[in-house]
Amino acid sequence: MTARRARVRSHVGGARTPRSQRGPSGGHPAPPTTAAAARILCISGPNLQLLGTREPDVYGRTTLAEIHARLERRATALGVEIEARQSNHEGTIVDWIGESRAAGIHGLIINPGAYTHTSIALLDALTAVGLPCIEVHLSNPEAREPFRHQSHIARACVGRVAGFGADSYELALEGLVRVLARGRSHA
Numbered sequence: 001m002t003a004r005r006a007r008v009r010s011h012v013g014g015a016r017t018p019r020s021q022r023g024p025s026g027g028h029p030a031p032p033t034t035a036a037a038a039r040i041l042c043i044s045g046p047n048l049q050l051l052g053t054r055e056p057d058v059y060g061r062t063t064l065a066e067i068h069a070r071l072e073r074r075a076t077a078l079g080v081e082i083e084a085r086q087s088n089h090e091g092t093i094v095d096w097i098g099e100s101r102a103a104g105i106h107g108l109i110i111n112p113g114a115y116t117h118t119s120i121a122l123l124d125a126l127t128a129v130g131l132p133c134i135e136v137h138l139s140n141p142e143a144r145e146p147f148r149h150q151s152h153i154a155r156a157c158v159g160r161v162a163g164f165g166a167d168s169y170e171l172a173l174e175g176l177v178r179v180l181a182r183g184r185s186h187a
């Protein structure tokens, strides 16, 4: 497979204008016909803009911008396109998930931060769009406080990568690309 340049628009912090309000988004995407066509959206939730300085013993010293840059390099090697965003706002993340299918996204990677353990709205959004989704965490929530043991979004996800620090994101990308490729071979 020939590697092609990944398109990464890294966006950290705050709301951005939804794609649907920036111009015509053109209906539901066809399934990708080649690995090069796959488009992936990576969403990080609250407080993850503070990575690098936030509880480094738990989350490491890699910044979110560095994680996004690593994702770009890995996406390039895998021949897929990736867009990475972060927001502290549950409703913004719900909007991004809800518009993703119509915007031509084929798969999602999401680290919802603390919303993992609280948000039925994120579960409903992921269930509604029905795109393959990988849940990702830097830490291993199962090995932490009891209130982090439940993930509300897990039932809407194909799988979960947790506990590998910044590497969790790249491992999630690799897993999602395999899931998308599997979907094509069954098409």
Ligand code: DQA
Pocket (backbone or CB within 6 Å): 046, 047, 048, 111, 112, 113, 114, 115, 116, 136, 137, 138, 139, 140, 141, 148
């Ligand atoms: C986290 C784990 C969550 O429990 C926590 O609220 C976070 C980060 C992780 O990546 O390890 O904000 O999602």
